Every structure is written in C-alpha cells, then in structure tokens.
Amino acid sequence: xxxxxxxxxxxxxxxxxLFVATVAARRCGWRAVGRxxxxxxxxxxxxxxxxxxxxxxxxxxxxxxxxxxxxxAALWPLSQWxxxxxxxxxxxxxxxxxxxxxxxxxxxxxxxxRRLPPALQSPLFVPHVASYVAGYVMLARAAxxxxxxxxxxxxxxxxxxxxxATRQTAAxxxxxxxxxxxxxxxxxxICWGHYWQxxxxxxxxxxxxxxxxxxxxxxLKNGVRAPKTLAALLxxxxxxxxxxxxxxxxxxLFAGMHNYA
Amino acid sequence: MNLFLNRxxxxxxxxxxxxxxxxxxxxxxxxxxxxxxxxMACTLMQLLSAGLALLLLFNGLRAAGRRRFDSALLHLGCAxxxxxxLAGQHAVRTAxxxxxxxxxxxxVDGDTSDKLWDxxxxxxxxxxxxxxxxxxxxxxxxxxxxxxxxxxGRDAPVREYRSRxxxxxxxxxxxxxxxxxxxxxxVRGFHIYQMSWGENADQFGxxxxxxxxxxxxxxxxxxxxxxxxxxxxxxxxxxARIFRAKTPHGEVPS
Numbered sequence: 001x002x003x004x005x006x007x008x009x010x011x012x013x014x015x016x017x018l019f020v021a022t023v024a025a026r027r028c029g030w031r032a033v034g035r036x037x038x039x040x041x042x043x044x045x046x047x048x049x050x051x052x053x054x055x056x057x058x059x060x061x062x063x064x065x066x067x068x069x070x071x072x073a074a075l076w077p078l079s080q081w082x083x084x085x086x087x088x089x090x091x092x093x094x095x096x097x098x099x100x101x102x103x104x105x106x107x108x109x110x111x112x113x114r115r116l117p118p119a120l121q122s123p124l125f126v127p128h129v130a131s132y133v134a135g136y137v138m139l140a141r142a143a144x145x146x147x148x149x150x151x152x153x154x155x156x157x158x159x160x161x162x163x164x165a166t167r168q169t170a171a172x173x174x175x176x177x178x179x180x181x182x183x184x185x186x187x188x189x190i191c192w193g194h195y196w197q198x199x200x201x202x203x204x205x206x207x208x209x210x211x212x213x214x215x216x217x218x219x220l221k222n223g224v225r226a227p228k229t230l231a232a233l234l235x236x237x238x239x240x241x242x243x244x245x246x247x248x249x250x251x252x253l254f255a256g257m258h259n260y261a
Numbered sequence: 262m263n264l265f266l267n268r269x270x271x272x273x274x275x276x277x278x279x280x281x282x283x284x285x286x287x288x289x290x291x292x293x294x295x296x297x298x299x300x301m302a303c304t305l306m307q308l309l310s311a312g313l314a315l316l317l318l319f320n321g322l323r324a325a326g327r328r329r330f331d332s333a334l335l336h337l338g339c340a341x342x343x344x345x346x347l348a349g350q351h352a353v354r355t356a357x358x359x360x361x362x363x364x365x366x367x368x369v370d371g372d373t374s375d376k377l378w379d380x381x382x383x384x385x386x387x388x389x390x391x392x393x394x395x396x397x398x399x400x401x402x403x404x405x406x407x408x409x410x411x412x413x414g415r416d417a418p419v420r421e422y423r424s425r426x427x428x429x430x431x432x433x434x435x436x437x438x439x440x441x442x443x444x445x446x447x448v449r450g451f452h453i454y455q456m457s458w459g460e461n462a463d464q465f466g467x468x469x470x471x472x473x474x475x476x477x478x479x480x481x482x483x484x485x486x487x488x489x490x491x492x493x494x495x496x497x498x499x500x501a502r503i504f505r506a507k508t509p510h511g512e513v514p515s
Contacts, residue, residue, distance in 0.1 A: 085504070115404050115418050118442035164506050173502040182489045191443050193363075193454045193477045195485060197512045198297035198348070203290035207283040214279035216499075222275050240283075248290070256294055 001107050007150070008055065011048035014104040015041050015072060019102065019125040022095035033176045038091045041098065042076035048071045056113045061129035062120065064249055065109035078137055081172075082145070086165040087179045127182055135176030136241050142169040143238040149231035163224045166234060174212050181205055183238045192257065201258035204248050208240040275320070282313075300349060314343035320438050333497035338492025345484030361388030363477045365456060368396040368424075369469050377476055390476060392430040393450050397437070399424050399472040401458065422455050424472045438476060451476045 003009065020039030025034035049069050052060040060066040079094040093220040148155070184202075189195040196202065215233040222232065248254045289297040294322060321336035347494025356362040364387040373395040379385045404417040421441060428448055429435040438446040438453075446453040456475035463469045 078466075113409075118419065118421055122443045167503055168506065171500040175496050175500045178493060182493055186486075186489070189452075189482070190445065190499070193445070193452065193456070193475050195482075198289060198294040198301065200290040200293070203286045203297070207286035210279045210283035212287065214276045214283065217276035217279055221276065250341075254290060 002110075004106065006109055006111065008048065008051060008104065008111055011025060011051060012069070012102055015048055016099055016102050016106055019045055019095040019099040022088070022101070024091050026092035026095075028129040034091055036094075037128060038076065038079075038095055041095065042073070045069070045073040045098070045102075051170060056115075056197045058116045058130075060115060061126060061133070062110070062116065064245070065105055065111055067129065067133060067245075068101055068105040068109065068171050070130070071137050072098050072105070074134050074137045075101075075141075078134065078141065082141070082165065085168060086161070086167050088145065088161070090141065090145065093147075094141060097140055099146060115259045119191050122187060122191060124183055124190070128183040128187055131183060135180055136245065138169055138173030139193055139234075139241050140238055142166045142173060143231075145169055146153060146231035146234045148201030149227040153227045157167050159224060159227050163227065163230065165255075166230070167219060170215065170234060170237075174209075174216070177205075177209050177212065181209060189249045197257060199256035199258055200254035201244065201256055204240065204244040204254075208237065210238045211240050273370050307347060307350060310343055311347055314347065315341045317343065331495055331502055334495030335499060336495075338488045338490075338495050341488030341491055342485050343485075343488075345481035345488055348484060349479045350482030351482075352478065356388065357369055358386075361390070361476075363410070363475070364388065365476065366394065366474045368394075368399075368474065369471045370396055370398050372396050378445040383473070390451055392428055394453075394474070395427040396472065397425040397430070399425055399458065399470060401470070401472070422458055422472070424455055424474060426453075426474075450480070452477045452479075472501075 006011065018037050022034050022037040022041060025031075025037055049060055049066075052066060052069055056062070056066075061070060070149070075094050075098045079090050082088050082090050093127050145162060146166045148158045149166070184205075185195040188197060188202075211233075215237060218233060219230060222229075249258070287332055289300070292300070301310075306427060317336045318338035321333045321340060324330075324336060325333035353362040361377050365383050366372065366374050366377065367383055375389045375393045376393075377387045377390060377510060379387045400421070400423040400511050402421040402423070404420045406417040410417050424440045426440060426446070427437050428446070429433050430449060438448075440446050440453050440455045442455050445455075454475040454477070455472070457473035459471055459473075460467050461471060
C-alpha cells in the first residue's frame with residue numbers, strides 16, 4: 001500500500017473519486033448527476049493515460065500499472081456501447097468496476113518509468129495490448145451484466161434481456177481476445193522466432209479463450225434453460241481473466257517471457 | 262449411432278472438450294515453457310493433436326454443410342493452425358545435417374559461417390544452412406543516460422541490438438542485411454533472429470563482444486498464418502450473428 005504524491009497519482013485518485021461518486025449518486029437515485037460524474041471520471045481517466053504516455057515517451061501499455069490505467073479509460077466508451085446496443089444502463093456497475101481496476105493502479109503498482117526494450121519496439125505492441133485491454137474490460141462487464149441471470153432466474157423478461165446483453169458483450173470480448181491472441185502470436189514469431197512458446201501467460205490466455213469457447217458452445221446447445229449456469233460460466237471466465245492478469249504476471253511460479261509486473 | 266455422434270462430436274461434447282482443453286492448458290502453464298514444449302512434442306501428444314485437428318475439420322465441414330459459415334470458418338481455422346503446427350513439428354523431427362530446422366550461430370565481428378549449433382551452451386552441431394553468413398559488425402545502441410541512471414550508477418538501458426551481416430547464397434551476388442530484434446531476415450526458408458549477445462575475453466584477456474543469431478525453418482508457417490486469417494474471419498462472422506439478436510429494450514435496475 002503506497003500513495004503516489006505525483007501528478008499521475010493525483011489524476012488516478014481524482015478518477016477514483018469520480019467513479020465512486022458515480023456509484024454513490026446512482027445509489028441516491030440522482031441519475032443525471034451520476035451520468036455527469038461518470039463522464040467526468042472518463043475524462044480524468046483519459047487524462048491519466050495521456051499524461052502517462054507523455055511522461056514516459058511511449059504508448060502507456062508496458063506494464064500492469066499502465067495496462068490498468070488503459071482499462072479504466074476504456075470502460076466509459078464500452079459502457080456507452082451497451083447503452084446503445086442493448087438499451088441497458090450499466091453506469092453504476094461499470095463505475096464500480098472502474099474503481100476496482102484503479103485501486104491497484106493507485107495504491108499497489110509502482111509508477112517507475114522504464115524505457116522500451118528492443119522487444120517491445122514493434123508496430124504490433126499497441127494493437128496486441130489494446131485488444132486485451134478492451135477484451136478484458138468487455139468480459140468483466142459481461143460477468144457483471146449476468147447478475148440478473150443469477151439473482152432473478154424466474155423473471156423471463158429480465159433473463160431474456162440479460163442473456164442477449166451478456167452474450168453480445170461476451171462476443172465482443174471474445175473477438176478482441178482472439179485478435180489479441182493472434183496478434184500476440186504473430187508478434188511472437190517476428191520477435192522471438194516462435195508463434196507459440198508454451199509460455200505460462202500464453203497458456204492461461206489460451207485457457208481463458210477456451211473457457212469462453214465452452215460458454216458459447218454451452219449457450220448454443222442449451223439456450224437459456226439454465227440461466228444460473230450461464231452466469232456461472234461468465235464468472236468462471238472472468239476468474240480466468242483475473243488470474244491471467246494478476247497471479248500469472250506477479251507469481252514466480254510462472255516465470256516466462258511475459259514477466260514484467 | 263446418430264445419438265452417439267451428437268454426444269461426442271456435437272455441441273454438448275464440444276463445450277466439455279473446450280473446458281477439458283482449457284484445463285490442459287492450465288496444467289501446461291505450471292512446468293514452464295521448456296518442459297511443456299518438450300511434452301507437447303512427444304508422439305502421443307502429436308497424435309492427440311492430429312486427432313483434435315481432424316475433429317475440428319469434421320465439425321467445420323459439418324457446419325459448412327448446414328450453412329453455418331461462422332462456425333465452419335472458426336473450426337477450419339483452428340484445424341488449419343493445428344495442422345501448420347504439426348507440419349512444423351514434423352520438420353523438426355525429420356531435420357538432418359543438410360536440412361536443420363533450427364539452430365544458432367555465435368559470431369564476433371568478421372566471422373563467416375554456415376554452421377548451426379544447439380543446446381544450452383550452443384555446443385551441439387545440428388547442421389549447415391544452404392548459404393553463408395558473415396558478421397560485418399554487431400552494434401549495441403543504448404538510450405541516453407539520464408539522471409535516474411546516474412543516481413543508480415548504471416548504464417542506460419539498451420535501445421537496439423543489430424547485427425549487420427553479409428549473406429552469400431550460391432548463384433547470387435552477396436548482399437547486406439541488418440538483423441534486429443523484431444526485424445528478422447529471411448533467407449532460403451530460414452528466418453534469422455537477433456537472439457542474444459554477450460561479452461567474453463579473448464586469449465589475451467581483451468573483451469570481445471559476440472552476437473547470437475537464431476535460425477529457424479518452419480514449413481508449417483503459411484498454414485498457421487492462413488489458419489489465423491480464417492479463424493479471425495470466423496470469429497467476426499460469429500460475433501456479427503450474435504449482434505443481430507435484438508434485446509428487449511427497457512431499463513434494468515442496477
């Protein structure tokens with residue numbers, strides 16, 4: 001636990017406060033106020049990413065700290081997408097997710113600047129990481145949107161809405177996950193000489209991809225007969241995402257080519 | 262029989278197979294890249310992978326027969342990637358001294374060689390490449406040393422490793438190529454990578470900088486890349502189909 005007494009830290013804490021304020025405003029039923037806080041939080045999150053990029057002199061996607069900053073900034077546009085696509089208001093849940101994402105960036109990860117090593121100097125660096133940033137955010141949101149499947153399995157209208165919304169969100173996340181995996185594989189071939197290295201991070205990413213593959217197969221076979229199972233599968237997928245992002249990066253147990261935390 | 266096929270190759274089995282494979286991937290994350298790679302190169306795992314590729318091919322064709330083209334492309338793409346990987350593994354197994362699949366050269370400025378070496382200390386001779394490589398000069402360029410580097414009493418981090426080589430293929434005039442990280446050279450089926458470097462002392466104790474160039478021949482690569490394209494096209498079609506479903510609009514309390 002450490003507090004960052006820098007401009008970067010200030011921007012992160014400002015975003016964090018605005019995200020929490022969004023949740024609080026929605027709890028009190030102030031919809032417009034919540035929407036204002038949520039938009040302001042997005043602006044602060046973008047400022048945080050932009051400042052990090054200017055400060056380090058490279059796209060801010062090198063380590064977990066920068067990855068988490070990008071995820072927080074990606075939340076708002078993806079949330080708007082759900083509003084437009086599914087007519088679902090996910091502001092409060094997404095702001096809460098944003099606060100959870102930013103907490104480690106604000107208080108756990110260091111903000112030390114490291115210049116890009118030769119391996120990361122590639123045109124594939126940004127698309128590979130950006131796909132995973134947006135993909136992981138989408139999959140986390142899919143799990144949150146699955147709450148009605150779990151809590152109100154008897155309410156047919158809500159189940160149908162939540163099923164379509166989660167499936168579409170998870171599909172968007174799955175496309176991005178696939179793109180990230182394939183771009184990473186291509187980059188691995190160009191940089192390391194092999195498109196697949198049996199690296200622990202690669203294996204966990206593939207496992208995550210297969211978990212969602214299982215979810216889609218299950219949904220195609222069984223429909224919404226068992227909404228609780230669908231929700232459980234999405235949460236299980238999210239568990240894999242969280243493990244891939246945190247444990248695999250940080251743990252010495254999984255030493256590999258992706259260690260940079 | 263029909264029920265059996267539906268059970269084994271149909272969707273119910275497919276979800277379980279996905280989860281089983283995910284479990285396998287997780288299990289392979291624990292032993293580390295070298296041991297997992299060696300395990301997957303064993304005959305049994307190659308045969309199982311070939312079986313999986315056939316299953317994917319069968320399901321892809323079946324989906325195409327039912328005009329489910331997203332599913333068809335997804336499964337055929339996966340099968341194609343697996344087939345490409347198996348072809349690459351076959352090249353590794355059937356490598357000879359005349360046709361090695363991979364190996365490395367350790368060179369100092371001015372060295373010429375066509376011999377590849379393998380093993381933890383690059384002491385196993387694995388064969389010759391059908392061209393010769395002369396290291397003109399190896400460059401290590403660093404970032405500018407900043408205040409942080411000075412405080413820590415260290416050199417600035419490396420910005421670029423570059424081996425400038427002259428490549429002589431039989432029947433062709435020699436030409437110069439720059440091998441850098443993320444910029445491999447490609448000569449006669451071999452990708453040439455800037456893999457490593459180091460400092461050693463010569464017989465008089467003077468420091469000598471050497472570079473390690475990695476050579477990899479993978480005839481399965483076009484199949485793998487083709488599989489990537491097909492797989493991604495399939496995923497896009499799949500998502501597009503799911504996006505067509507209409508949500509019953511209305512607010513869900515949060």
